[in-house]
């Protein structure tokens with residue numbers, strides 16, 4: 001939303017978002033990967049106010065964007081693609097749509113997709129909240145992946161955490177009944193928050209009687225997970241079925 005500031009200049013009013021608006025300058029290697037592979041794997045979107053927004057009137061035909069109809073996986077915040085690229089390769093029967101705000105990270109993903117010749121991924125450089133809202137049809141997602149979302153561990157920053165009741169409502173609306181939402185975090189209090197939101201959500205049921213999922217073997221250890229392990233933190237996996 002735009003509104004005039006006290007000097008009468010128009011500025012963008014920022015909502016609370018789950019990411020830091022950092023300088024997104026790419027290094028030469030990332031620029032090279034972006035230029036070489038952008039057309040093949042990036043799904044370009046028209047922007048609204050910011051460079052991670054999506055024009056809310058935009059529509060896309062995902063089957064056309066992927067070049068085929070297939071069950072849909074959405075990954076939120078894949079970072080450098082440490083898990084996205086090998087997991088997409090292991091799920092070649094699925095179309096994998098990834099939302100990542102940080103352009104240098106997207107460039108790293110593109111380099112890996114190209115070198116490993118992974119065809120079934122499209123990356124949108126945008127806020128996943130806007131991406132799910134605008135690009136993803138209702139009841140269309142078979143699997144939702146969200147691994148090591150930014151923990152915002154200071155109490156005053158908890159409002160920036162992506163997983164909230166509102167976000168769970170959005171996810172539920174986009175997932176197919178029977179779809180699977182898999183999450184992981186190395187921050188115990190965020191894991192507890194995820195449980196509190198999702199265990200109490202009428203449209204999700206926890207797949208595991210004791211609450212936590214066993215570590216999913218198919219999920220490669222990313223640098224964020226490794227950092228948590230080295231710091232002595234427990235890794236929490238969670239798995240929910242959309243009712």
Ligand SMILES: C[S@@+](CC[C@H](N)C(=O)[O-])C[C@H]1O[C@@H](n2cnc3c(N)ncnc32)[C@H](O)[C@@H]1O
Nearest residue numbers: 018019077078079099100101127128147148222
């Ligand atoms: C801590 S990193 C984890 C990356 C990756 N999942 C892994 O395990 O290596 C979190 C990532 O989520 C991205 N992110 C945070 N909020 C996001 C949002 N609303 N939409 C898209 N990406 C987001 C950040 O830019 C960052 O790359």
